[in-house]
Amino acid sequence: MTQYPMVSGELPGSKSNQLQLRKVAAVSNGVGTVFPSYIQSASDGLLVDVDGNHLIDLGSGIGVTGVGNANSAVVQAVTEQVSKFTHTAFAVTPYEPYIRVCELLNELTPGSFEKKSALFNSGAEAVENAVKIARYVTKRQAIVVLEYGYHGRTNLTMAMTAKSMPFKHGFGPFAPEVYRLPTSNPLIDGLSGSDAAELTIGRIEKEIGGANLAAIVVEPVQGEGGFIVPAAGFLKALAEFSKKVGAILIADEIQSGFCRTGEWFASEHHGIEPDLITTAKGIAGGMPLSAVTGRAEIMDQIHPGGLGGTYTGNPVACAAAIAAMEWMVTQDANQMAKDIEKTIKSVLNKLAIQHPEIAEVRGMGAMVAIEFLSTSDRKPMAAEVSKIAASCHKAGVVVLTSGMHGNVIRFLPPLSIPTDILASGLEIFAEKVTEVLGN
Ligand SMILES: Cc1ncc(COP(=O)(O)O)c(C=O)c1O
Numbered sequence: 001m002t003q004y005p006m007v008s009g010e011l012p013g014s015k016s017n018q019l020q021l022r023k024v025a026a027v028s029n030g031v032g033t034v035f036p037s038y039i040q041s042a043s044d045g046l047l048v049d050v051d052g053n054h055l056i057d058l059g060s061g062i063g064v065t066g067v068g069n070a071n072s073a074v075v076q077a078v079t080e081q082v083s084k085f086t087h088t089a090f091a092v093t094p095y096e097p098y099i100r101v102c103e104l105l106n107e108l109t110p111g112s113f114e115k116k117s118a119l120f121n122s123g124a125e126a127v128e129n130a131v132k133i134a135r136y137v138t139k140r141q142a143i144v145v146l147e148y149g150y151h152g153r154t155n156l157t158m159a160m161t162a163k164s165m166p167f168k169h170g171f172g173p174f175a176p177e178v179y180r181l182p183t184s185n186p187l188i189d190g191l192s193g194s195d196a197a198e199l200t201i202g203r204i205e206k207e208i209g210g211a212n213l214a215a216i217v218v219e220p221v222q223g224e225g226g227f228i229v230p231a232a233g234f235l236k237a238l239a240e241f242s243k244k245v246g247a248i249l250i251a252d253e254i255q256s257g258f259c260r261t262g263e264w265f266a267s268e269h270h271g272i273e274p275d276l277i278t279t280a281k282g283i284a285g286g287m288p289l290s291a292v293t294g295r296a297e298i299m300d301q302i303h304p305g306g307l308g309g310t311y312t313g314n315p316v317a318c319a320a321a322i323a324a325m326e327w328m329v330t331q332d333a334n335q336m337a338k339d340i341e342k343t344i345k346s347v348l349n350k351l352a353i354q355h356p357e358i359a360e361v362r363g364m365g366a367m368v369a370i371e372f373l374s375t376s377d378r379k380p381m382a383a384e385v386s387k388i389a390a391s392c393h394k395a396g397v398v399v400l401t402s403g404m405h406g407n408v409i410r411f412l413p414p415l416s417i418p419t420d421i422l423a424s425g426l427e428i429f430a431e432k433v434t435e436v437l438g439n
Pocket residue numbers: 062122123124125127150151152153219223224252253254255256280281
């Protein structure tokens with residue numbers, strides 16, 4: 001049986017290095033490449049680079065290819081659609097796949113009420129539109145976001161994103177009326193969900209006033225923030241408060257949605273039914289598509305033409321999304337995520353016994369992270385985490401870092417990754433942790 005990763009010589013290889021020279025010459029310096037092995041094909045958990053190396057993919061292109069890369073159902077749907085027509089603009093001359101995506105989203109997202117959807121291109125665009133809708137409907141302006149949150153890189157979503165470098169640094173001024181308040185981060189604050197919520201709600205009441213609040217935007221499992229899972233009851237309390245003051249609860253499920261956490265949406269773990277949900281990433285097997293789904297009585301208040309854009313709900317992306325969502329239903333992708341969680345956590349929990357610097361192994365389903373804090377002063381170990389990630393890359397395993405302090409490694413493999421490939425990637429990761437921490 002072939003053993004993965006399959007790497008010959010140094011990574012990146014010579015052809016990748018040549019491409020990187022062209023990249024440096026032609027592509028803006030502002031566009032980074034963390035691991036410049038250039039990819040020419042990919043499948044379930046494997047990335048094949050231009051030098052023929054087979055790398056293990058534990059990041060899914062930042063949580064996108066949940067159904068696997070070049071998933072055959074997605075490829076077939078895209079191929080069929082692309083040979084029929086590639087674009088008309090739904091707002092001018094519409095087409096059925098857009099409607100089918102909305103029907104599926106209305107059905108699959110949490111909430112036992114009538115829902116409607118609107119489609120966009122990127123995650124940030126979905127978040128922008130959810131905020132637009134919330135402000136329009138409530139006729140209020142204040143938007144509450146949480147510490148460690150990440151919502152995108154457009155002007156409004158930069159204001160909503162917590163971390164300055166690299167996302168916001170030098171790009172201000174940012175959009176007004178966005179208020180960042182404490183979240184529940186059990187490892188750091190040690191608070192119960194209800195105590196953490198009391199703090200946050202108290203701040204909203206004093207600093208903003210419930211009557212001015214348009215929306216609270218939460219990530220049910222924080223993505224870029226380092227897979228922080230709020231303590232039980234925190235989001236439920238925010239949802240109840242939001243309802244009480246007539247505001248809108250927006251769950252940003254762009255990273256945590258589509259079976260990633262072992263449920264269709266991570267909101268379900270918290271027992272909340274958000275008024276609006278933003279989705280993107282895992283929705284369409286790698287094709288660019290995003291959505292806002294929510295209560296019909298909210299979504300329908302917007303005037304015709306108020307939501308949209310030239311490419312929004314592109315037919316090829318919609319065909320991919322339909323195939324991806326049907327694949328998740330028929331293949332029981334939630335069970336795949338639960339199995340992946342067991343495999344990852346069994347390796348990481350053992351590693352945590354060996355290395356006291358591992359402060360926490362957390363997450364749900366195929367969305368698991370490991371945080372490193374120094375044993376002497378509990379300071380974030382960003383330099384060591386960078387070294388671990390770089391050593392994994394050199395060995396042919398793609399892992400992603402995250403967290404406000406860059407001291408978290410997050411695992412979000414394709415849900416379709418074969419167990420032996422996942423196990424091999426984790427084994428290499430464990431070796432590199434031990435090499436770098438040296439105990
Ligand atoms: C929770 C969350 N919201 C919004 C975004 C922005 O999505 P996009 O990069 O597609 O604009 C991301 C991207 O990582 C995300 O994780």
